[in-house]
Amino acid sequence: MSGGQADVAGARSPVGLRELVSAAVEAVSLTWRSASGGVTGYVFVTLAGAAAPIVTAWLTKSVIDRLATSEGTVAGLALGLAAAGLSAAALPGTSRYLRAQTGRRAGAVATDRLFAEAERQVGLRRFEDPVFLDRLRLAQEGAGTTADLVSGLCGSLHGILSLIGFVGSLLILSPVMTALVLLAAIPALVAELLLSRRRAAMQWDTERIHRREFFYSRLLTGVQAAVEIRLFGIGAFLRARMMTERREADAAESRMDRRELLTQGGLTVLSAAVAGAGLWWAIMAARQGSLSVGDVAMFVAAVGGVQAALDTLVSSIASFHQQLLTFSHYVAVIRAEPDLPSVSQGTAPVLRRGLELRDVWFRYDDDHPWVLRGVDLAIPHGRSVALVGLNGAGKSTLIKLLCRMYDPTRGQILWDGVDLRDIPPPSLRERISAVFQDHMNFDMSAAENIGLGDLSALDEPARIRDAAARAGVHDTLSGLPRGYDTLLTRMFFSEADKGDPETGVVLSGGQWQRLALARALVRDGRDLMILDEPSSGLDPEAEHEVHTRIREYRQGRTSLLISHRLSAVRDADLIAVLHDGRIAELGPHEALLSANGHYARLFRLQAAGYQEAR
Numbered sequence: 001m002s003g004g005q006a007d008v009a010g011a012r013s014p015v016g017l018r019e020l021v022s023a024a025v026e027a028v029s030l031t032w033r034s035a036s037g038g039v040t041g042y043v044f045v046t047l048a049g050a051a052a053p054i055v056t057a058w059l060t061k062s063v064i065d066r067l068a069t070s071e072g073t074v075a076g077l078a079l080g081l082a083a084a085g086l087s088a089a090a091l092p093g094t095s096r097y098l099r100a101q102t103g104r105r106a107g108a109v110a111t112d113r114l115f116a117e118a119e120r121q122v123g124l125r126r127f128e129d130p131v132f133l134d135r136l137r138l139a140q141e142g143a144g145t146t147a148d149l150v151s152g153l154c155g156s157l158h159g160i161l162s163l164i165g166f167v168g169s170l171l172i173l174s175p176v177m178t179a180l181v182l183l184a185a186i187p188a189l190v191a192e193l194l195l196s197r198r199r200a201a202m203q204w205d206t207e208r209i210h211r212r213e214f215f216y217s218r219l220l221t222g223v224q225a226a227v228e229i230r231l232f233g234i235g236a237f238l239r240a241r242m243m244t245e246r247r248e249a250d251a252a253e254s255r256m257d258r259r260e261l262l263t264q265g266g267l268t269v270l271s272a273a274v275a276g277a278g279l280w281w282a283i284m285a286a287r288q289g290s291l292s293v294g295d296v297a298m299f300v301a302a303v304g305g306v307q308a309a310l311d312t313l314v315s316s317i318a319s320f321h322q323q324l325l326t327f328s329h330y331v332a333v334i335r336a337e338p339d340l341p342s343v344s345q346g347t348a349p350v351l352r353r354g355l356e357l358r359d360v361w362f363r364y365d366d367d368h369p370w371v372l373r374g375v376d377l378a379i380p381h382g383r384s385v386a387l388v389g390l391n392g393a394g395k396s397t398l399i400k401l402l403c404r405m406y407d408p409t410r411g412q413i414l415w416d417g418v419d420l421r422d423i424p425p426p427s428l429r430e431r432i433s434a435v436f437q438d439h440m441n442f443d444m445s446a447a448e449n450i451g452l453g454d455l456s457a458l459d460e461p462a463r464i465r466d467a468a469a470r471a472g473v474h475d476t477l478s479g480l481p482r483g484y485d486t487l488l489t490r491m492f493f494s495e496a497d498k499g500d501p502e503t504g505v506v507l508s509g510g511q512w513q514r515l516a517l518a519r520a521l522v523r524d525g526r527d528l529m530i531l532d533e534p535s536s537g538l539d540p541e542a543e544h545e546v547h548t549r550i551r552e553y554r555q556g557r558t559s560l561l562i563s564h565r566l567s568a569v570r571d572a573d574l575i576a577v578l579h580d581g582r583i584a585e586l587g588p589h590e591a592l593l594s595a596n597g598h599y600a601r602l603f604r605l606q607a608a609g610y611q612e613a614r
């Protein structure tokens with residue numbers, strides 16, 4: 001496992017204070033950078049929102065006292081009260097609007113950054129690591145909560161300001177009562193923090209359950225598995241599995257909700273008891289004449305205000321804490337070390353001598369068996385090399401190592417004498433074109449499916465048509481309802497198809513394979529062409545045609561072809577047989593036949609199959 005793995009694998013360890021502070025700083029700076037105007041407005045509205053009830057309480061007290069003593073005018077105070085009421089009514093809506101705007105902007109910036117950072121993982125290891133995948137999902141959730149974090153902070157600010165205002169007011173009337181109300185808030189704060197920590201842990205634990213549930217739901221609703229699900233009658237079976245996952249997650253969430261309900265219920269009773277006792281004391285004091293009627297009104301407002309402020313404060317801190325825990329996954333992903341140590345300077349040299357694998361050993365993980373056990377192989381420049389071997393021999397693995405999706409566990413791969421580890425991966429990949437065995441079928445238009453092989457070709461229809469023609473798929477594509485612009489999916493419509501949703505088409509497996517070949521061919525002029533089973537799904541005629549073209553293409557070019565169809569590899573300059581993790585045989589077709597080894601046996605076996613059929 002590469003060195004950078006540890007930070008992600010340690011995801012179960014509790015998030016420490018340092019990580020929380022660092023996540024908070026990241027959230028605030030990200031939100032500020034993406035929507036400074038919205039944040040400023042939001043803070044201003046928050047401050048005004050905190051001041052309004054305090055001003056209202058003092059104005060009310062003064063009005064009541066003046067009415068009770070018939071001293072002074074109340075018109076100014078009444079106007080003030082009306083203004084305070086008006087702003088109290090207008091502020092929540094404004095605040096919601098600013099929050100939503102800020103949220104959208106910050107969320108978009110955070111999501112873009114998250115995906116850019118995920119792309120920085122140049123190899124495949126992270127995407128095969130379930131811990132990283134769980135973290136990535138939570139990070140996506142975290143990316144959407146940046147503004148919630150800022151609003152949590154503002155909520156806390158609101159709570160603190162209201163608290164200061166009301167505590168000050170309450171202190172004037174009763175220091176004892178003030179202390180009592182404040183003390184009652186301490187258990188609430190501690191309980192809420194513990195609850196939010198527990199909720200974050202529960203969220204982490206249920207993440208893999210949700211991922212499995214999502215996997216089943218996608219199977220059940222996607223077209224890819226639909227035929228087998230129906231034919232084998234496994235829909236109910238898969239649905240039951242999906243629902244089991246769902247129920248497990250629901251049960252964990254319900255347990256958490258019950259715990260919250262009980263804790264918060266207990267805390268509410270405590271607050272109500274303190275408020276009741278305070279009110280009783282205030283009424284008694286007013287009876288004895290030590291408090292005025294206005295004082296009682298002020299007292300009631302202050303106790304309510306302090307409790308509401310404490311409530312806001314406690315729940316803001318708790319939700320801020322919980323969001324911070326989720327956001328810490330975002331921070332962990334964007335700061336994760338790249339899965340492969342890679343240099344950023346330099347470029348891959350133009351291939352003149354060729355590639356060389358020197359004593360390459362590889363296994364997918366420390367506890368996996370060795371796939372390659374000391375492969376020595378030279379792919380000379382300008383020569384076509386074929387790689388053959390039984391299923392699971394490690395042919396595709398070797399190709400992934402050549403493209404540097406992984407690094408060899410031991411040994412070296414040299415590109416014109418330079419270790420692949422000393423070449424920036426994007427520069428290396430710039431020089432390679434490939435058709436992969438498990439190629440992608442993009443739910444996009446035909447032209448895009450080809451043009452993705454070289455983005456500069458997207459604006460050059462002639463290049464796309466030429467590649468399609470060389471892959472033998474031009475006639476098929478030009479016969480589609482919208483030609484090359486036809487969407488190769490029934491999943492969604494293109495803008496142009498809005499009025500005619502019938503134009504999306506589904507290609508056959510062999511047609512898709514030709515398209516993958518066209519995608520590789522549009523990437524002209526690269527130093528190395530990799531062809532991993534480029535014709536396995538083609539009919540015999542098409543296979544013959546494609547191989548004839550590939551043979552022409554490979555003439556004088558550096559290429560590596562993998563195929564189980566040995567008739568297709570016999571023309572290669574060199575054929576390498578991968579067996580038991582090593583290159584067991586190497587040479588041209590005739591030489592390998594004479595050597596009477598694995599290759600000769602496989603070739604004769606396959607040839608005999610065709611002979612028998614005559």
Ligand SMILES: Nc1ncnc2c1ncn2[C@@H]1O[C@H](COP(=O)(O)OP(=O)(O)OP(=O)(O)O)[C@@H](O)[C@H]1O
Binds near residue numbers: 128371389398
């Ligand atoms: N991502 C992976 N993680 C763990 N093991 C893997 C992974 N990919 C492949 N393997 C294992 O590595 C071995 C070699 O697989 P590979 O796909 O390279 O074989 P192959 O020669 O291309 O086979 P085929 O002819 O069937 O395509 C197999 O035992 C396979 O189970």
